[in-house]
Amino acid sequence: MSELTRNCVLRLAPGCRFSTAADPQDNLLLIPEGALRLKGPSRAILELCNGERPLDELVQELARRYPPEQAARIESETHAFVAQMRDRGILEVV
Amino acid sequence: MKYRPQALIAEVTHRCPLHCVYCSNPLVMQHRSDELSTGEWSSIFGQAADLGALQLHLTGGEPLARADLTELVRAGRSAGLYVNLISSGVGLDERRLDGLIEAGLDHIQLSFQDTEEAPANEFAGARSHALKLRVAGMIRQRRIAFTVNLVVHRRNLGRIEDVIAFAEGSGAQRLEIAHVQYYGWAFRNREALLPTREQVQRSIEVVEAARDRLKGRLRIDFVLPDYYAKYPKPCMNGWGHQQMLIDPAGRVLPCHAAPIIPGLEFHSARERLLRWIWEDSPVFSRFRDEAWMPDTCRTCDRRARDFGGCRCQAFLLTGNASATDPVCILAPSHSIVEDTLQRINSSADSGSPGWVYRLDP
Numbered sequence: 001m002s003e004l005t006r007n008c009v010l011r012l013a014p015g016c017r018f019s020t021a022a023d024p025q026d027n028l029l030l031i032p033e034g035a036l037r038l039k040g041p042s043r044a045i046l047e048l049c050n051g052e053r054p055l056d057e058l059v060q061e062l063a064r065r066y067p068p069e070q071a072a073r074i075e076s077e078t079h080a081f082v083a084q085m086r087d088r089g090i091l092e093v094v
Numbered sequence: 095m096k097y098r099p100q101a102l103i104a105e106v107t108h109r110c111p112l113h114c115v116y117c118s119n120p121l122v123m124q125h126r127s128d129e130l131s132t133g134e135w136s137s138i139f140g141q142a143a144d145l146g147a148l149q150l151h152l153t154g155g156e157p158l159a160r161a162d163l164t165e166l167v168r169a170g171r172s173a174g175l176y177v178n179l180i181s182s183g184v185g186l187d188e189r190r191l192d193g194l195i196e197a198g199l200d201h202i203q204l205s206f207q208d209t210e211e212a213p214a215n216e217f218a219g220a221r222s223h224a225l226k227l228r229v230a231g232m233i234r235q236r237r238i239a240f241t242v243n244l245v246v247h248r249r250n251l252g253r254i255e256d257v258i259a260f261a262e263g264s265g266a267q268r269l270e271i272a273h274v275q276y277y278g279w280a281f282r283n284r285e286a287l288l289p290t291r292e293q294v295q296r297s298i299e300v301v302e303a304a305r306d307r308l309k310g311r312l313r314i315d316f317v318l319p320d321y322y323a324k325y326p327k328p329c330m331n332g333w334g335h336q337q338m339l340i341d342p343a344g345r346v347l348p349c350h351a352a353p354i355i356p357g358l359e360f361h362s363a364r365e366r367l368l369r370w371i372w373e374d375s376p377v378f379s380r381f382r383d384e385a386w387m388p389d390t391c392r393t394c395d396r397r398a399r400d401f402g403g404c405r406c407q408a409f410l411l412t413g414n415a416s417a418t419d420p421v422c423i424l425a426p427s428h429s430i431v432e433d434t435l436q437r438i439n440s441s442a443d444s445g446s447p448g449w450v451y452r453l454d455p
Contacts, residue, residue, distance in 0.1 A: 017176075019174075028148065032200070087309050
């Protein structure tokens with residue numbers, strides 16, 4: 001599978017959605033195989049994958065929420081996370 | 095309560111247009127006249143969600159045999175559950191599929207018996223393959239999660255490359271290659287279905303290479319068949335730990351095969367609340383923690399991983415539901431499985447023995 005480009009647009013794949021019924025503290029993403037417990041900023045990243053925003057913009061939006069010195073780390077970790085979610089079939093490229 | 099049922103497996107009917115030689119339904123099936131109503135299922139879905147369930151698996155038999163399936167999907171989704179449909183596709187047309195999706199269906203798992211029409215129809219005991227291909231085409235055109243399930247055994251495991259290529263062309267995001275589980279009807283046909291060691295070893299290599307190649311395009315679920323594994327599978331992820339199954343007549347079970355175990359009293363969702371059945375009924379706690387375990391399991395480091403394996407398989411193979419699952423290499427009764435495999439592997443070349451088809455309930 002090819003590398004994700006900086007301007008690729010991502011969204012949740014069919015069959016992947018946030019749980020609405022369970023305890024909100026659980027922070028679950030429901031998927032065909034079961035559920036994923038979302039930790040740290042992973043929920044925020046997946047919510048930013050709305051099928052409209054290029055990956056670069058997504059990273060910038062996320063970076064605004066953290067101190068500026070973390071920008072480089074946010075970029076590399078977000079790229080790694082969305083690539084992993086794409087490989088798992090949870091995100092798709094629009 | 096330490097445990098919560100994360101998934102509810104709803105066997106909404108045992109009626110089925112297929113007669114698969116490895117059918118996992120019990121030998122004695124529930125009749126249509128005893129099936130739960132739409133309202134009864136709706137109440138059950140709400141109770142399951144209150145207990146913490148996340149996933150609803152609508153299965154059967156063939157769920158499409160129920161005229162109210164769309165309402166069942168809507169009821170499951172209204173209760174806040176993630177709704178999976180596990181189906182042969184027989185009985186699905188474009189309108190019905192759109193209705194199911196509109197009602198909130200999250201995911202369809204479509205079963206195939208083979209990649210080729212003749213053997214597929216032979217294993218299913220019905221001319222269903224061509225129709226399933228049409229159904230796959232309909233699903234592919236819609237934005238819904240789609241898994242192809244294909245059951246493998248001695249007659250088709252040797253063609254596993256074809257299975258993977260078939261799934262690639264189907265439009266599915268997932269492929270579940272499921273080994274026959276030897277319970278129910280499948281146990282009767284075990285001699286004809288168990289694969290050989292050579293087939294199993296080769297299939298693992300083929301699947302691993304394909305997983306690498308298809309990463310991000312097609313997920314492949316495939317596990318070693320437990321007869322050939324060193325240790326048992328964590329059956330149901332532990333008895334009464336994470337899942338409950340309700341049969342068409344409302345009987346609440348820790349797993350689909352549990353009624354074969356003598357001496358267990360099952361309760362009906364028609365007569366009791368699910369919470370009582372899950373938390374307080376003796377049957378759900380019977381093999382829940384470690385008190386029931388034989389010494390082999392109780393002193394084993396793996397007991398929190400595989401929970402001693404499958405209770406139904408232990409009973410089927412040894413006559414004792416509290417024995418260590420005989421597929422475990424540490425089980426005192428492991429020779430039962432070894433002898434079976436030796437017989438299969440030394441005689442498989444001489445052609446498959448015949449098998450027995452099952453009829454509708």
